[in-house]
Amino acid sequence: MKGMKYIRTKDGKIIDVSEMDEYETEDDKGNRVFDGFGNGKVYFPVEDILKQSDKIEELSDCFIAVDKNGCLCEAPMVARGRSFKSFCNYYKANHMNVECYLAILTDKGLIFVAKMNEEWKVELL
Numbered sequence: 833m834k835g836m837k838y839i840r841t842k843d844g845k846i847i848d849v850s851e852m853d854e855y856e857t858e859d860d861k862g863n864r865v866f867d868g869f870g871n872g873k874v875y876f877p878v879e880d881i882l883k884q885s886d887k888i889e890e891l892s893d894c895f896i897a898v899d900k901n902g903c904l905c906e907a908p909m910v911a912r913g914r915s916f917k918s919f920c921n922y923y924k925a926n927h928m929n930v931e932c933y934l935a936i937l938t939d940k941g942l943i944f945v946a947k948m949n950e951e952w953k954v955e956l957l
Contacts, residue, residue: 840883840891844938846945847955888946888954892934895919899930920948
């Protein structure tokens, strides 16, 4: 089985490509080069991929905590320099009933792409 791998696309999505095939083509010199990911139903060409990572957190721009009323508990935080798990731990340690999300900033605004589940694993939305 391939390792966990995620991509962030130009249209503001984070996709799990761990079960997809990697496609290759030949360049002008006859060398094989990566061309994208696909599974027969969908295809993500290399020109539509902004970033790749083994961790969803590395592809996200913000950590966001949302309370049970749907209100943001604080302004979005840039993901750099702080782990998502420590962000979620802060709210749990302070007995705040929130759900913690990862989001990306696009030209369409903020898009929630993943959240911390009850088993403390990040899952794509």
